[in-house]
Amino acid sequence: MTLHAHDIARATSEAPVDFVELTYEERLIRRKRITTANGLSFVVDLPETVGLDEGDAFVLEDGRHVVVMAADEDLMEVQGDLHRLAWHIGNRHAPCQIEMDRLVIRADKVMRDMLLGLGAVVKDLREPFRPEGGAYGHGRTMGHSHGNQPHEHAHDHAHDHAHHDGHDRLHTLMQGDAPAGSEDGHHHHDHTHDEVPNLRPHHHHDHKH
Incomplete structure (x- = not known):
């Protein structure tokens, strides 16, 4: 059955x-x-x-x-003037993972070219993608499809602390204990194109080329 x-x-x-x-x-x-x-x-x-x-x-x-x-997937790490770059990414309705010192978006050649043209530093990476949600925490930002395949030569990228934290949480759940702070819920920030999203800190990422 x-x-x-x-x-x-x-x-x-x-x-x-x-x-x-x-x-x-x-x-x-x-x-x-x-x-x-x-x-x-x-x-x-x-x-x-x-x-x-x-x-x-x-x-x-x-x-x-x-x-x-x-799951791990092909992404791009974006660094530079994050407030300005986040505005341009949001203006194209692309899902974006917003952190204190970087933005993370899905691998896309058109987006890469645009961001490079805006002076951004763009690096390929492969890790879990956890973009911002909508106003109620579970929304989707429906981006414009460019019909491009992800970049073929992504750099090897060590799993970040967020990835390990996710698996640590899974391990805790499998043991039957609620994770610390689970009652607090997840806080998400919805914004219009004219607003600047809040930036949250993340752990340092080392890239291997």
Whole structure:
């Protein structure tokens, strides 16, 4: 008998039976067959399309939870005048991960050329993508599609602390204990094109060329 998941638990603290790693695009989901890290197969069949965040979980029809983790994907790290660069990225409705000393967006040649033209320093990397949500924390910024494939020669990039933190949180959940601070929820910042988004700190990233 095929298992189904008809519901989502947001930022769950319940111990999951397993986990699945999904890219940003894959986390926009309504109906899809999923196979977890340990081989559990089920069909996601939701009433409507939803955007998932890391830490959300699929609720199986038997009550078990499968937690969602952000998968590694091809991205670009952007440094420079972040307020100005963030405005131009937002003006193109591109999803963006905003941190204190960098912006992270999906790999895209047209965006790269635009940012380089604005004086940005752009580096290829491969890591989980956790962009800002919408006004209610789970929104999606629907960017313009440029029809370009990601850059083929991405630099090797060591997993950042955020990636390790995500897997540490998964380990904690698998042990059945709620992570510290889980009751605080996630704070997201929605902004219009005329506003400057808040920048949050992140841990230093070392790039290997």
